[in-house]
Amino acid sequence: MMFRILSNMKVGKMAAALTLLFLTSMTFADAPQYFPPSGGCQFGYYPSGGGCRPDIIINAATIVMFIVALFLAAMYMIAKTVGSPRLINWTEEELYQAVGTAVILMFYLSSLSILDNVVGPAFSGSSIAYPGEVRSAGNFATVKQMASSYIDSLIGQVSEIIGYLAKTGLFVGMLGTLTLIVSISGQQQFLPLLPGFGALMSVISTILSLLVPFAMQLHLQKAILNSWDGLFGVLLPLGILLRAFPFTRVAGGALIAVAVGFTIFLPLVYLLVQDVATHYWNTYCGNIDLKISVIPLDFGIVTGSFSAVTKVVENLFETGPGGVMHCVIFKLGIEASILPFFGFLMVLNITRYIAELLGANVDFSALVRLI
Amino acid sequence: MKFEFSRIENRGEKGLKNDRTLIVMLFLLSIISLSFANSCNVALQLDFGGAAGDPASVNENWKTWSVIGLFISSLIVALVYMFGKVSENVALLNRAKTDSVQIIATSVLLVLFYMFMTAACGIDPHQFGINANTMFDGAKLYFEYSRSVAFFAYNEAVNSIMLVSGMSSIFTRFSLWSYGAVIDLSGGDNPFVGFSTVVGILQYMTNMTMLTVAMTTAYIDIFAIIENQLLNFLLPAGIVMRCFTPTREFGGVLIALAIGLFIFYPLMFSFSYMVLGNPGPKAQPSEAGWFTTVNGMAVLFASAGFVPHMTLAIIPMQIPFVGGMGANAINDAIAAAGETLLPVFILPAINWIIIVAFVRNLSKILGEEIDISSLSRMI
Numbered sequence: 001m002m003f004r005i006l007s008n009m010k011v012g013k014m015a016a017a018l019t020l021l022f023l024t025s026m027t028f029a030d031a032p033q034y035f036p037p038s039g040g041c042q043f044g045y046y047p048s049g050g051g052c053r054p055d056i057i058i059n060a061a062t063i064v065m066f067i068v069a070l071f072l073a074a075m076y077m078i079a080k081t082v083g084s085p086r087l088i089n090w091t092e093e094e095l096y097q098a099v100g101t102a103v104i105l106m107f108y109l110s111s112l113s114i115l116d117n118v119v120g121p122a123f124s125g126s127s128i129a130y131p132g133e134v135r136s137a138g139n140f141a142t143v144k145q146m147a148s149s150y151i152d153s154l155i156g157q158v159s160e161i162i163g164y165l166a167k168t169g170l171f172v173g174m175l176g177t178l179t180l181i182v183s184i185s186g187q188q189q190f191l192p193l194l195p196g197f198g199a200l201m202s203v204i205s206t207i208l209s210l211l212v213p214f215a216m217q218l219h220l221q222k223a224i225l226n227s228w229d230g231l232f233g234v235l236l237p238l239g240i241l242l243r244a245f246p247f248t249r250v251a252g253g254a255l256i257a258v259a260v261g262f263t264i265f266l267p268l269v270y271l272l273v274q275d276v277a278t279h280y281w282n283t284y285c286g287n288i289d290l291k292i293s294v295i296p297l298d299f300g301i302v303t304g305s306f307s308a309v310t311k312v313v314e315n316l317f318e319t320g321p322g323g324v325m326h327c328v329i330f331k332l333g334i335e336a337s338i339l340p341f342f343g344f345l346m347v348l349n350i351t352r353y354i355a356e357l358l359g360a361n362v363d364f365s366a367l368v369r370l371i
Numbered sequence: 372m373k374f375e376f377s378r379i380e381n382r383g384e385k386g387l388k389n390d391r392t393l394i395v396m397l398f399l400l401s402i403i404s405l406s407f408a409n410s411c412n413v414a415l416q417l418d419f420g421g422a423a424g425d426p427a428s429v430n431e432n433w434k435t436w437s438v439i440g441l442f443i444s445s446l447i448v449a450l451v452y453m454f455g456k457v458s459e460n461v462a463l464l465n466r467a468k469t470d471s472v473q474i475i476a477t478s479v480l481l482v483l484f485y486m487f488m489t490a491a492c493g494i495d496p497h498q499f500g501i502n503a504n505t506m507f508d509g510a511k512l513y514f515e516y517s518r519s520v521a522f523f524a525y526n527e528a529v530n531s532i533m534l535v536s537g538m539s540s541i542f543t544r545f546s547l548w549s550y551g552a553v554i555d556l557s558g559g560d561n562p563f564v565g566f567s568t569v570v571g572i573l574q575y576m577t578n579m580t581m582l583t584v585a586m587t588t589a590y591i592d593i594f595a596i597i598e599n600q601l602l603n604f605l606l607p608a609g610i611v612m613r614c615f616t617p618t619r620e621f622g623g624v625l626i627a628l629a630i631g632l633f634i635f636y637p638l639m640f641s642f643s644y645m646v647l648g649n650p651g652p653k654a655q656p657s658e659a660g661w662f663t664t665v666n667g668m669a670v671l672f673a674s675a676g677f678v679p680h681m682t683l684a685i686i687p688m689q690i691p692f693v694g695g696m697g698a699n700a701i702n703d704a705i706a707a708a709g710e711t712l713l714p715v716f717i718l719p720a721i722n723w724i725i726i727v728a729f730v731r732n733l734s735k736i737l738g739e740e741i742d743i744s745s746l747s748r749m750i
Binding site for chain 2: 190
């Protein structure tokens, strides 16, 4: 009905559809619960359910958009008054660009609202990739909060794995350097009991060296996700402001594209990664044992230690389902790196496409080269 | 030609047929903006060569040099015009006329830039959520934060190296059995030598964090050059070059570089500072932790030597405890190194891309497009 009314008002169908989308998204504005805030809510956010959530209507981006529109309207008025055709043409062109930015902003805010108010609550309890599977419950409602929580738990698991490997190295090293010292009339003989374990230590060292960069980049992923508020509250309004002027239009378009890509699509990517990875982990690594049992050291130390280390090593290098190495490779190599890497690739491609739509060309290959 | 304001009114709806009115308005705006310059700190701070608050010391002032450049250019063009007239060389006269128009255009550009800077310096960054007085201060806060994060990561890695190296070097010897003074059976062990497996990784992280410290230092140096030197050198040179046909395009490039970097470098880093949530410098970790722990452990094993077989009991008990402590140290070092990646590598890289996009766009408008990709390949 609304659509018909808007159509009858000679508003274009596209414009009518967009307006409806925008209005519809607003109706879901009060559904979810949030983390309690540590302080007051900043501008562009409002308290809801004990937390702060982005205000879709009054935020820095919409305020900047109105200021830009006001400025251009004033310019147009001045141009009309002084009767400069060139200035009138220029202002008209800028006004068209501003309308374009406003449409993009409306799309963006609607998508964000839908993401927070519909997608988040809908998929907070069930898997997207494997419908029917229950997602681990947590105190979150929005997709962004889910993604942050997921990354935190991933960092915790990876820290546990690295701790396990470090402890294994410690255990093996302790046994490997155990030496029996026989002294007869002052003459000493040193008899290493399990000298071969030294070689195992270097293997563990190599494994740890390979894993550390993977663990390190997880913290980068976390930092990028945590900058969500900054992207929404700073980069987007700045992009809109810069897009209003011809000299800075390219830079503004690039900023808007980055804000859209990283606040909407990146959390969604993590939602999918979480579903796929959790399903695999629960199926194949649910019973992984990351505990080291220290044997009692007594006079049966050689045989006892050897069998204990053999058990630890067997467990460590088991590459089949449930084996530590198998699960470590999956956790750090696939879940923490390759899947997010493809996700980032996807987000960057989307960002580049959005930037092209906005008349900007973001050279991400240059970014990679710079990094 | 004598300009009369009434002409604007008399034209009514017909409007002006040329943009002379626009130029006059811009000129008026520039005069108005100049009249406000004394109350604006940033405008005064732009007199980098002079003593603070003393606009008379202008020997390195970009505004002075730009105006001098314009005067010199005008003089040269006037001389060319004179020679053209004397020698009745039409080509020379045309060239001089074209260049004189470009001098006017460049003057307008300079006035516009100065107006923009005057307006920009009137903006209080606090209103935008930046805890700084100017955009330059905002950028400085960003660099201060990123350097503190880099140093924090370095200190964490060094502390971890100290801890695990110290632990792995502990050697304990314990008596097992003896037969008088003739036969003595004892044992020896490096209980925590397994930590040597992670020393190499921590050294790798230390190298990386030193790179991040070096990177932040480089950003700060570039920032200081942009703030204090770039405008003084590039802008006047660009203005002079832009006035003459053979060097016009390159002059435009220089002006674009000067303006783009001067405005956008601090602006982008100030906004990056906001994106990170206006963080203060990170407090550095204490260095005393590893020293106390290693010495405490050495004392423990030394004390255990007085009680028969006590060492054998202590080692298995200490392995999980020390292992957990070492694992925490490694994970803390990894987390600290990981935290440096966004402020030191990623955000500056994104900022550079935006700055480059702006400079390239501006240089295209002012003269010649800078082929940044070729430049970066060359570097």
